[in-house]
Amino acid sequence: MPAQQVNSPPPPSATGFSTLHPDIVEAHILPRLDGPSLASAACCTTTLRRHSGQDNLWSNICHSTWPSTAASPQVSQLISAFPNGGPRTFFSHAFPLLTDQSCHGHSSLIPPPPELLSAVDIKYHDNLIFTKLHETSTDGGWFRSSPFRIDLLEPKDVVPTAVKYLAGDESAAEILDSMTLSWILIDPIGRRAANISSHKPVAVQRHWLTGELQVRFASILATAGHGHVQAGIVVTCGGSESGEMQVREVKLEIEDVDGIQLNGKDSMVILEGALAGKKGTGKNRVREGRRRYREFEKTKRERRERKLRTEGALDMLCLASGVSIVLAFWCYFLCR
Template identity: 65%
Template sequence: MITSTAQPPATTASMAEEDSATSFSSLQTDIIEAHILPRLDGITLAATSCCSNTLRQISSQDHLWSKTCHSTWPSTRSPRVCQIISTYPDGGPSKFFSQAFPLLEEDDHSCSNVRPSSPSAPPPSELISAVDIHYQDKLIFSKVQETETVTGWFRCSPFRIDLLEPKDVVPTPIKHPEGDETCTSIFNSMTLSWILIDPIGRQAVNLSSHKPVTVQRHWLTGEVQMRFASILAVDSGHVQCGIVVTCSVSEEGDMMQIREICLEIEDMDGMHINGTGCLGILQRAMEGKKGKGRNRVQEGQRRYKEYLEMKKEIQDRKARTEGTLDTLCMALGVSCFLAFWCFILFR
């Protein structure tokens, strides 16, 4: 009688998993914590924490997530931002990362007929902007700016946050070639992060599309204007939260320099919204659901294209309505003119 010693496939797979788990668990915890996890980016670190209870405990430590936030956004090294992140409830730096890294969820943010919910807390009395610009993965600009939101000037004026004074410029490694080569280079190589933070409510949202949705070069001056955008749902439809970065030619004439970095919000008619209206919009965006953080570039560009198509459709509809009204007014005017002369001639 011959007895088979072959193991069923399921048993073999189970043993392989046990061997793999044993070999991984044989590593010292301090080796994993000191030499493996610090090398991971935020998305990979979050995925690693789902692999086992041991990894979940190690990966949830604040110092790992603080390092991840600082490496992803150098502006978060600011003492004010560090203090805010450290007091975040339910996770501290990891909670902040989960708010600031991804785009908003499709249901809250896309060009669909979604009525946004009302904010659950009073409007913030202050907004903090943490902004970082990279070119070819090298940091070229980083700044933290505080904006008060309680004065009448802010609430009644069009919402706008400028990071540079009129005479300030930021040097860049971007060369100034002829033709459209500059636009292509910037589009493929520049990234921007604009994290807006509510320091009291401990909420944050990244308003940038990560990469530009449009890059335009002025044919005469050679200036290059980049637009990073997020499309936010509001009661009346959608608004564009646009970040404009303008580069001009340096005095030497061979390099580009940044002379404007601003954030503004406009509706589908191209009208800028005042501070009071923007506070509610931004607060809903901070409290909205966040996505998984993947495909941010493609998703941001898709939503911006969708927004432009909807905007064009509304403009075309208005143009047709105005054309119809003009025709009716002209016909009414002609009818009144003819009726007047008929009355004069045949009375």
């Protein structure tokens, strides 16, 4: 009896991704990806790695993710001049959350940059409501000795938006979920960058006097000399007469765990560490940023309560000493 013939399945037709024409991949597929997706695609195959490493792809991604980086041709050229990849390197510096180790071990190795560029973008429901490129000179004596603060708006400047301003309690929860902010510090001399924002707000509160909403973004950084510090960004929002939301203040400050604002000299050492240090992976950056902020605020509250208890104990000791002196005086006076 002849052996039964087993028909092998026909070879699969060549219809995979690798058969697509390179022009289709470069012109119609890869430009539709965002930065993290493009970075993931580069890890799949050698072909995709070659196609996804083109500077124009990453330059377009940087400009679409952070419109402030396209505000000046000089900044675009600066981003293209970043070492080991140009705009792709810039994206890897600016996208992830800073790590706790970002500020260690750089204060004496590299001098702080004489100038900082701040590329700031604020979005609400993914719609851009504020963008600015700001230059800060850091080599003056007044800057070093004064409290560190970068203001993007003058005191009476107001930026209107097309967003309806909610005056009730639901406005804080809405902004907490819907507003995003990116604050990228760029060292134009050393070709380095770091995003010091938590991406989404860590806290929203209403000002007790004006009723304006103060939206806080923060990065908690570990330092060698000051322990943990907070690089805090506050966006103040109010309502116009027509009911639209206005951006009235955007500022950056750095304070330690005791709530003391650092001066320019100490702040630049910390920011130098952030620029030169390691960056995170970019995963869970919103949740991680809020967790670090809660821990920082808890430590700050505990230190304040401990200080109040210590001061209270000292006050009681001084009061007891005073009473003892008065009693001793009266006893001496009565016994004469």
